[in-house]
Amino acid sequence: MSSAMAPIQIKADRAGFLLIPDPEASFEAVMAFLEERLEQSHDFFHNTEMVLDLRKSPMGSDEISALCTRLHQKSMVRIVEVRLGEEVSFAVAGAPERKRVAPEAGRRHEESAPVIVRNTCRSGVRVVSASDCVVLGDVNPGAEIIAGGDVIVYGTLRGVAHAGVGGDQSARIWALSFEPNQIRIAELVAVPPRGCKPGRGRFEIAEIRNGVIQVVSL
């Protein structure tokens, strides 16, 4: 049986073993195949950590937990992480914290659609986007906009904006008027100088230049 035809692929990478189920295969076939492989390989997988990659073939939560339990019973295999989408994954309860591999700097997030907020973000609102985030309104003090890519505010930015959360240093923050509590790009943090009055009515952009966050107007 070639590995391409297998109902579930077991790959090894730097982070450990990766389980990638075939979208065509049924859950029963996946389970049967896994049990057979563990049986054949004797103690090779004993006491290892694995990552379940469900980006191509979604599974129900009961199926995930059944799979975890079975693997653990069979040869003490622990599923430490389940990947659901490009930016969405969750660590399985009880698993030790693993260091995430930071995405390469400069990578753009063009593959997923931007999040568009069509009203003013008031205090207490938190918007999280894997790619860009566009706010058609103000961002008031106490609100947080967090984006993997750029943050674009068609209004006054008075709250907190964090662009390039994954470490993207080329991410920028755009706003019609800048009066923020704090802005963050990648791992840098900046606060506006005291007593600084913003120019109204034209876009201002915050970006990283020479290792510091600078705000320039268009």
Next chain:
Amino acid sequence: MAGRTIVVTSGKGGVGKTTTVANLGTTLAKKKNSVVLIDTDIGLRNLDVVMGLENRIVYNLVDIIEGKCRKEQAMIRDRKLSNLCMIPAAQTREKNSITEEQMKELCSNLAEEFDYVIIDCPAGIEQGFKNAIAGADTALVVTTPEVSAIRDADRVIGLLEAALVRNINLIINRLNARMVKKGDMMSTEDIIALLSVPLLGVVPESEDVVVSTNRGVPLVHDRSSKAGAAFRGMAGRLDGESIPLDGDAGGLLGRMKRLIWN
């Protein structure tokens, strides 16, 4: 036709919710509307003190909801106005002794009988707040010209929008015109630019408020008070009259108008 249910809320404590409820309620009652005020600040009631009705309390809001009394038994009639009454909160119970559903039912029952049901909301955004806004169709958000109060008002407006309360109006309390002129206090325009909700009225800072609260007589009974005039203006606007906002400033025109109304 069913009456209006109005919740007066703020997020932050001590900005003047209870004073606003007492004064708007009294003015609306003076305009020949039937009005009931509900204090939902269970455990920390004080609308009864501001209205000067503390010693008449027998039953309270929780008693009505738990079925220990009829709602007419818990309503305390005002000393001066027979068409104004209030339902006090329970002082010895907690906020979670009533639910949002129960509050909604009580409000809709009261709105059948009264022109205005005005709800005094507790500070905070927890269960007490949720109970208070559950049955309301209009919200009045009270804030003072302080950054902390405005931040909380912003949060509360967000929560009201999320709870689908249709009409949200702003009341700015304790504005000191002299300090605004010197640039030491946020102006009305700054506050509206930030909160972006329609303004119902501005109440100037005044010592009369403290005196009237301590005496247990709502300010609007005192004709010479500027703060009282501001509350009368707001009540008029709520009642559908078109009164310009700057009429509250106490100018000659404003004073003449006030003479005509009362």
